[in-house]
Every structure is written in C-alpha cells, then in structure tokens.
Amino acid sequence: MTLAPETTDLKIQLRLDKDWFTVCDLTALTPGRGVAALLPDGRQVALFRDRAGELYAVDNRDPFSGAAVLSRGLTGTHRGRPFVASPLLKQRFDLVSGECLDDETVRIATYEVRAAA
Amino acid sequence: MTATPEATEATPTIVLVGHGMVGQRFLEALAERGLTATHRVVVLCEEPRPAYDRVALTSYFSGRTPEDLSLTDMEFIAAHGIELYVGDPAVTVDRTARTVTAKSGRVVAYDTLVLATGSFPFVPPVPHQDARGCFVYRTIEDLLAIEEYARTATTGAVVGGGLLGLEAAGALKGLGLTSHIVEFAPRLMPVQVDEGGGAALLRTIEEMGLSVHTGVGTQEIVVDETGAVTGMKLSDGSELATDLVVFSAGVRPRDQLARDCGLTVGERGGIAVDAQCRTANDPHVFAIGECALAADGRVYGLVAPGYEQAETAAATIAADEAAFTGADLSTKLKLLGVDVASFGDAHGTTADCLDVVYSDSRAGLYKKLVIGRDGTLLGGILVGDAEAYGTLKAFTGSVPPVSPESLVLPAGASGGAQLGPSALPDDAIICSCHNVSKGAIRGAVTEHSCTTVPEVKKCTKAGTGCGSCVKVLGRLVTAELEASGVEVDKGLCGCFTQTREELYEIVLALRINTYQGLLDRYGREEARGGDGCEICKPAIASIIASLAPTIGASGYVLEGEQAALQDSNDHFLANLQKNGSYSVVPRIPGGEITPEGLIVIGEIARDFGLYTKITGGQRIDMFGARVEQLPLIWTRLVDAGFESGHAYGKSLRTVKSCVGQTWCRYGVQDSVRMAIDLELRYRGLRSPHKLKSAVSGCARECAEAQSKDFGVIATSNGWNLYVGGNGGATPRHADLLAQDLTDAELIRLIDRFLMFYIRTADRLERTSTWLERIPGGLDHVRDVVVEDSLGICEELESLMADHVAHYADEWATTINDPEKLARFVSFVNAPDTPDPVVGFVPERDQIKPDLPLLTIGHRPLEGSAQR
Numbered sequence A: 001m002t003l004a005p006e007t008t009d010l011k012i013q014l015r016l017d018k019d020w021f022t023v024c025d026l027t028a029l030t031p032g033r034g035v036a037a038l039l040p041d042g043r044q045v046a047l048f049r050d051r052a053g054e055l056y057a058v059d060n061r062d063p064f065s066g067a068a069v070l071s072r073g074l075t076g077t078h079r080g081r082p083f084v085a086s087p088l089l090k091q092r093f094d095l096v097s098g099e100c101l102d103d104e105t106v107r108i109a110t111y112e113v114r115a116a117a
Numbered sequence B: 001m002t003a004t005p006e007a008t009e010a011t012p013t014i015v016l017v018g019h020g021m022v023g024q025r026f027l028e029a030l031a032e033r034g035l036t037a038t039h040r041v042v043v044l045c046e047e048p049r050p051a052y053d054r055v056a057l058t059s060y061f062s063g064r065t066p067e068d069l070s071l072t073d074m075e076f077i078a079a080h081g082i083e084l085y086v087g088d089p090a091v092t093v094d095r096t097a098r099t100v101t102a103k104s105g106r107v108v109a110y111d112t113l114v115l116a117t118g119s120f121p122f123v124p125p126v127p128h129q130d131a132r133g134c135f136v137y138r139t140i141e142d143l144l145a146i147e148e149y150a151r152t153a154t155t156g157a158v159v160g161g162g163l164l165g166l167e168a169a170g171a172l173k174g175l176g177l178t179s180h181i182v183e184f185a186p187r188l189m190p191v192q193v194d195e196g197g198g199a200a201l202l203r204t205i206e207e208m209g210l211s212v213h214t215g216v217g218t219q220e221i222v223v224d225e226t227g228a229v230t231g232m233k234l235s236d237g238s239e240l241a242t243d244l245v246v247f248s249a250g251v252r253p254r255d256q257l258a259r260d261c262g263l264t265v266g267e268r269g270g271i272a273v274d275a276q277c278r279t280a281n282d283p284h285v286f287a288i289g290e291c292a293l294a295a296d297g298r299v300y301g302l303v304a305p306g307y308e309q310a311e312t313a314a315a316t317i318a319a320d321e322a323a324f325t326g327a328d329l330s331t332k333l334k335l336l337g338v339d340v341a342s343f344g345d346a347h348g349t350t351a352d353c354l355d356v357v358y359s360d361s362r363a364g365l366y367k368k369l370v371i372g373r374d375g376t377l378l379g380g381i382l383v384g385d386a387e388a389y390g391t392l393k394a395f396t397g398s399v400p401p402v403s404p405e406s407l408v409l410p411a412g413a414s415g416g417a418q419l420g421p422s423a424l425p426d427d428a429i430i431c432s433c434h435n436v437s438k439g440a441i442r443g444a445v446t447e448h449s450c451t452t453v454p455e456v457k458k459c460t461k462a463g464t465g466c467g468s469c470v471k472v473l474g475r476l477v478t479a480e481l482e483a484s485g486v487e488v489d490k491g492l493c494g495c496f497t498q499t500r501e502e503l504y505e506i507v508l509a510l511r512i513n514t515y516q517g518l519l520d521r522y523g524r525e526e527a528r529g530g531d532g533c534e535i536c537k538p539a540i541a542s543i544i545a546s547l548a549p550t551i552g553a554s555g556y557v558l559e560g561e562q563a564a565l566q567d568s569n570d571h572f573l574a575n576l577q578k579n580g581s582y583s584v585v586p587r588i589p590g591g592e593i594t595p596e597g598l599i600v601i602g603e604i605a606r607d608f609g610l611y612t613k614i615t616g617g618q619r620i621d622m623f624g625a626r627v628e629q630l631p632l633i634w635t636r637l638v639d640a641g642f643e644s645g646h647a648y649g650k651s652l653r654t655v656k657s658c659v660g661q662t663w664c665r666y667g668v669q670d671s672v673r674m675a676i677d678l679e680l681r682y683r684g685l686r687s688p689h690k691l692k693s694a695v696s697g698c699a700r701e702c703a704e705a706q707s708k709d710f711g712v713i714a715t716s717n718g719w720n721l722y723v724g725g726n727g728g729a730t731p732r733h734a735d736l737l738a739q740d741l742t743d744a745e746l747i748r749l750i751d752r753f754l755m756f757y758i759r760t761a762d763r764l765e766r767t768s769t770w771l772e773r774i775p776g777g778l779d780h781v782r783d784v785v786v787e788d789s790l791g792i793c794e795e796l797e798s799l800m801a802d803h804v805a806h807y808a809d810e811w812a813t814t815i816n817d818p819e820k821l822a823r824f825v826s827f828v829n830a831p832d833t834p835d836p837v838v839g840f841v842p843e844r845d846q847i848k849p850d851l852p853l854l855t856i857g858h859r860p861l862e863g864s865a866q867r
C-alpha cells in the first residue's frame, strides 16, 4: 500500500497568539470524531476533522456541565454548518464560530487550525 | 348523621341515585346544559368510590389501578357544586313528600329524581350459591375479592359463557388458575354470535387453555365441611372440581327502590320509562341506564344506550326536545386477544336478508355480514378478526361502496378490499360510546386545530369509552391532517426523508453496509456527501450493527467508519459521567455471580479507587474511571472471564432473574438458568433502544418480568412470554404474547419478536411505545411472530441466528487492538496526562466527583504537557 504523502507527514497545528503549536499527526484524527489536546497553559482544545478533510478546533470544555468532554461529542452538519453535540446534555456548538446552536447566549472559544508538514 | 331536608323554594333540587357510568354521564350532561348552575344536585352513591369505568373493569388485572379506572374528576364535581355522597345508598323514596332517604339517615328533598341504579348480577338459585369462594363480576370490590381468594386457589370456573363470562374466565386464567367456562346454551356468547361464530370462538378459546363446557347447566355448588367451594355438579351428571366460582349468568335491573315506591316495572324487571326517560307513573322521576325499561320495551345492558338516555333525561329536564327510542346492540369484545364483534341485525332477523360468510376454522376466523335485498348492510358478526368492525358498523344501514364479499375476505386474499374511513359519510358514527360522528372528528381537526389523536379524544370524547373505535379514529385524524395540508415530515432527521423502518429495509435489502453509502444514495439531496448528524449517525450505526453479519459489515462497533458513528458512550464502550469520567459495568448474566467474581470486581474497584454500587439491573457498576484507565480495568476484567455489560449501548442490558425453583419453595421452573441463557443469547444485540428482560420462577413475579421489554414467567407447564413492558418514566405492564411455551418455543418466539421490533421500531422507541404505536398493536405483533402472517418468521429467525453466531465481546476485541487502544487517552498530545478536570472528593468511605472543579474549569498547570 502506498500512502499519499499529505497524510503521512502532516501535523495538526493550532494558532496560539502568533505561534503555531503542533499537536499531533493528522492521521490521529478519524473523520467524524474528535480528540482532545492539552495546551501549555492547561487549557484543553477539541479537534475535529470532517469527511471532506476540513479541520476544526474549539474549546474542549462543555460550558453547560463544566466537564472537558466536547472532543467526545458526535459531529454533524446543520443547515450547512458543521457542529459538535455535547455528549453530556447534547447542546450543539458551531465548529466554526463556537456559537451554541441551542442557546444563542452561549459561545465557546475557537482556534485557528491547519495541517502542515 | 341525619340532615333535615333543605328549603327548595330558591333552587330546585335534582337527586341522582346511583353514581355508575350512566349516572356520571348524566352529571356531565347537566353541567353542559348549565343545569348545575340553576339546580342543587345531590348524588347518592352506593359503592365506596365515585363512578369508574366498569367497561374496562377487567383491565384491573392487567395493571390498571382503581384510580386509573376512575371516571370522576373531583374538580368537576367541586366546580359544579355537586354534592356527592359516596358509600351512602338510597334506601327509600317517598314520592308524595318527594324525599329520598339514604342509608346514613340523610333525607334529601327533590324536585326531580333520577334513578341510575344499574343492574345486579343474576346468581342462579342453586344450592350453596353463596358459599365461600363464590363471586360475581361487577364491581372493583368484586375483583379485589376474587384476586385475594385466587391466591389460595388453583382452579376457577365461570358460570356463563357470555361476553362477561369470557372476560371473567380470561381474568381467572390471568391470575394463574386453570379455568373452566360452563355455559347452558349450546355455544359461547349466544346473544352476540351465531353457531358458526360460536364454533370459531370455541376453538380459539380452548386453544388458550380454557376448558369450555357448553350445553350444560350448573345444578349445585359443592362445598367442604368449612363451607368453601370444592366443585360444582353439572346437569349432565358430571362434577367439576374447582376452588372458585364466578357467576356471570346475566344481569337484572336494580329496580327494587322503584318497586318499593310504587313505580311500574316491567314483567322481567326494569323501571318503565317513556321516550324522555320519565317513569310511566311519575313525571318527577326519571330512570336511565341499565335499570330502565326503555320505551321500546327493552332493557339495555350496554353503556352507549345508557349514555344516550342520560343525555335525553338531562335535555328533558332542561326543557329541550330529546327522545330515546332505541339503540343498536353492537359490541366488540377482546378477550386474550380474540376479537369478537357483532353489530346491527347480527342474527339476520330482517325479512328476505342474505348472509355473506367467510370462515376459516383453522385460523379461528368467522365473519358474517347480513345484507338486505337492495344491498344495504344490515349487520354482522366478526370472530377472530374484527379489524373492520369500526368501518362496517359505520356503514350499517347503507349500501357500502364495494361488494360485501370483499369486506369479509382476509386482507391478503385476492378481492379483499380495505375500506378506508375516508369512504364513510360525514354522519357515520365512529364512536358509538359517545355518539361521535365522522363529521365531528373532522371538525376537531379542521376547526379546533387538534393535531393528534389524544387532542381529538379530549375535544370530542371519541375513543374514551370502550376504545374499540380508536383505530379508525387514528386513521381519520391522519387522513384529515393530510387533507388539510399539514405535511407531517416522517423522515428520520434533516438528512433522511425515510423513517428508521424504511432505512432498515433499504440496508437489509440492498446490503448497504456503510453509513456514507446510505447517506450519499438515499439521503436528502442537501445532505448527500455531507457529514450527517447526531441523530442519524447512531441510528444507522445501530441498524448496521444489528444486521452486521447478514449485510457483511463488521460486527465490531469500533471498526472503520462505524467508530465515527457511534454515540459517545459506545465509542468508549462505557458510560460518560457528569465530570467526564466513566462507569464500568461488566455483564453478570441473570444476576448470578460467584464469590470469586465478586472478589475480582472488589479488587479492581479498590485498586483503581472506583465508587461501587449495586445497580437496579442486578449487577455492579464501578464509577469514576478515567478514559485512560478503561483499558487497564477491562484487561483485568476480561482476564477474570467478564465481558462488556453493554450498559452504554442501545442493546440488551440485563436479564434479571429470581432464584426460582432451585431454591425458592414456590418456584416451578429454573428461572436463573433461563435468564442466563437469554442474556447470553441476546447480549450485544444492537436495537432501536435498550432492551431489558427478566425471568420469574413463578407467578409471584419477584423478577418483575412484566415491566420488561420481554419478560418471562414460569408456569407449571413451561413459560409465559410477556412483551412491551417498561419501567422508567412511563411505566407499562407487558402484554401476554403466548403461554405455556417450551424452552425452544420461548426462544424462537423471542428471536422473532426482537427482530421484528428491531426491524420496525423508530429510533429510541422502546418496545412499549412501539407496541402502542404500530397499527394493529399487540394483535398484529402476535399475527406476525406467532402466526407468521407476513411469512417473515424464517428470515427473522435466521437474522437472529446470524447475530448469535457472530457475537464477540467488544471489550476483549478492543484490548487486543493497539490501534483502538490508542484512542483511550485524555489528550492526544499527552497520552500519560490525566484530564485535570476529573477529580474526586470523599463521601461515605468512597469517592464522588469534585463538582467545584467543574465550575472553575481548569487549574493552571505547570507547563509540562508539551512534548
């Protein structure tokens, strides 16, 4: 089997202030599921990859329960907007804007994310 | 207590004697006409409780409490200022002074007196007819007494094979007694059905294990030296041993009060009234319901005519025009699932009429229509399948739009026609209990904007009586909603227009074994090529998992694409707790566990510092595991022989058991062994919702099998299978599907039942709601899984056989797969660092989540996480 080069060496990187912070290999992400990453300051980020290969990064903390679990939620698209649903009480969060689709007063932080060699 | 009659000059007084079904309806009719505002209304009620649903009396034995049966809303009574005296029957009426005296001594003066005293069960004057162990079947108190006595009895006999007798016999059987029916006439239900119908009925009833003795009378009740029943002597000289006798040999109007005060009663009883329900001798006194001899010379023993009389009397009191000139005697009975219905001129007494008969004695089917010369439908009898009852009854008196033969042929047979309710005229009566026409039901949808059957029931009262019209009602409501343009999108979610059932059929028929394949070909246009959503992903993951071996998908839920679809709990094969930790539940089949097993669980819990609790499902839950601990914990559990308990999946949870025959003095079968067998057979089976089961060793039911999706209760002859039970938020008692099954029959039937449920249920629909939703309900399910009416049983069985043959413990698979194990970390970039938000504090010698930690979010960490 020959692996396409872009999926072998690529790393997922998050933008923290000015720098890009390397998290893991792109291959660590299953399309449709998330993983959590720990930032140097103790914050947690939930990373997702969709079927089209698009990457998303949002805060891992579920603002409704306080638990750091959003990376374990189910993802989907609602009216063309990608979202993750909290595995605890099922509120959905827009993966691009961080907006909660079920309660517009709530929004979570989002991060710029890329796959880079 | 003695009360003086109150002054009546100001407000005229209406006194109602008897608070039964008709009495209550009369009060409602008074209120509707505003008469409760202008009158003082006093009710003397003999029974210890206000009016209840006598028609549904037998449902007490299937779990409805006396409170559920109540027809009386105390708020209604209070709001209308009705004085209701419970447990205080009228004993005399003085028509000259116009007073009624009650048992308590209460004297009430009336301007209008309404007698609604109902009937009493007729007990034939045979020797010892009042012995200990002899009962009648009329009131809740009767049922309580029968139930109590049945605890010490093993055999019961019902005298009378009419509608009520069959119901009573079914109830005795349900109480675990060997049951006999003794009927004087040559067939069962002689009033409603003819010879052919009686024969079909007999076969079905006997197949259910009830012994029927027709053409014999009861001559004497045999008693022992303590005066308790031991048997009965029959007119053919034989003797029938029985511990309990229920007399159900007809009813007689309760007209004593009327006789005593000089009102005219009929030759065979019944208070004579005119078309306005006024007594023949006294314009101040009315009689309604079963105690009345109507103007057409008949005493009606059904509730619908009684309701009409109640309306008539109330209208007459309000000085409105109304008359009761007679009613039809249509009835529909369901006894242990056999439908028996008769309507109109069932016996074909009209001159020159013709019969159209369809009969299949093997299947216990008998259908007869009585047709007039000009093609008018005059009446009919349906035994075994009364599906068409509602529609046929509504067509009675008119010429149906299709040929009569096609109406009685079974739906599958060529020429069989389904007459939809849409073909009915607007004035057709859909609910005869409450006299609601099709037009009124349509009006509820179009004018009162009801959008569901419960709303329509509330609005029109249709379907709230005997319930036999509910099916037609549902079809009418849907048809009307659709006609008024209310588009009901039945699609699973925003991604699929199909229902779960339709998607199941597509997956099975076309062997589609990936979610993406299904979405891209069968999803809504706008959803194709997309990521799906949190509703359809797990639902389709479940369908694929249920059918995995058959459609060639991996049976392992974390394999390939399937991993991405699973609900979050299935993805980690554990239940997520509020602080992000997980619980671990190993399978403990039937609740049976060795001391070694207990010790292993204890040691693991101690070593990982987990909180332990005995669950409501007869096993042990260990809480507070971090995601990275799950593989370590499971390695030890798998080594000790444990496997996943699927506490997380929409799949089989537990099969609870009682100790059963092995230890319990009452047990009649080995319930533990059966529970273990069932749990091992169905473990891992993914389904629309979770599945629970239990096996009890005898009718005492210590395992609570009747609250389970499929519950099994041992009998001395085998096993009874109950389905559709539910605990939880909306408890439902399970329905009996089949009786006295052998081990193999039981398992085969459960195989079919579960696979049929998995095939046709909606997502997250427990068997209880499914059973109540699907057209035809329990009868339909029984037809499909017991009678194989759809010819799919072989397929259902082979699907289950595939499941059983391919089961593998998903935790054992997971701990042996390093790639899968890599997912069990808190952080992809720091696999050894635990999630700092998951913390615990002590409580009662164990741990509990540190909740304040959740509100802080995180505690700043030393920058060690970066690699």
Ligand code: SRM
Pocket: B575, B576, B577, B583, B584, B585, B613, B614, B615, B616, B617, B618, B619, B620, B621, B647, B653, B654, B690, B692, B707, B708, B725, B726, B727, B728, B729, B730, B766
């Ligand atoms: C652990 C346990 C309570 C206990 O401490 O005893 C429990 C715990 C939960 N139950 Fe339960 N139920 C437990 C026995 C029951 C029972 C009793 C029984 O099974 O005999 C019932 C009523 C019976 C029934 O289901 O018909 C029960 C009715 C529910 C319901 C309501 C279902 C319904 O149809 O109304 C839910 C909610 C749901 O499934 O949607 C639920 C959901 C839950 C969930 C899964 C809620 C959740 O999503 O987090 C709980 C998670 C447990 C965990 O994290 O490990 N649990 N739950 C019991 C586990 C039994 C087992 O060994 O598997």
Ligand SMILES: Cc1cc2nc3c(=O)[nH]c(=O)nc-3n(C[C@H](O)[C@H](O)[C@H](O)COP(=O)(O)OP(=O)(O)OC[C@H]3O[C@@H](n4cnc5c(N)ncnc54)[C@H](O)[C@@H]3O)c2cc1C
Pocket: B017, B018, B019, B020, B021, B022, B023, B044, B045, B046, B047, B054, B055, B056, B057, B058, B088, B089, B090, B091, B116, B117, B118, B119, B137, B138, B139, B164, B167, B254, B257, B288, B289, B290, B291, B300, B301, B302, B303, B304, B306, B331, B332, B333, B466
């Ligand atoms: C098990 C069973 C199943 C049935 N199934 C059906 C069915 O499927 N379809 C159908 O149409 N009908 C059915 N019936 C018949 C139906 O219940 C009766 O037709 C209906 O209850 C008659 O109502 P009623 O008010 O006239 O009499 P009842 O409901 O009997 O009420 C009369 C009340 O008056 C009270 N009373 C009597 N004397 C006095 C007094 N002196 N003072 C005060 N109170 C007094 C009685 O205690 C009783 O509570 C069934 C009956 C039974 C028992």
Ligand code: SF4
Pocket: B658, B659, B660, B661, B664, B665, B666, B667, B668, B671, B696, B697, B698, B699, B700, B701, B702, B703
């Ligand atoms: S259900 Fe019957 S056999 Fe089982 S424990 Fe209870 S009494 Fe004993």
Ligand code: FES
Pocket: B430, B431, B432, B433, B434, B462, B463, B464, B465, B466, B467, B468, B469, B470
């Ligand atoms: S016909 Fe009895 S409830 Fe409608």
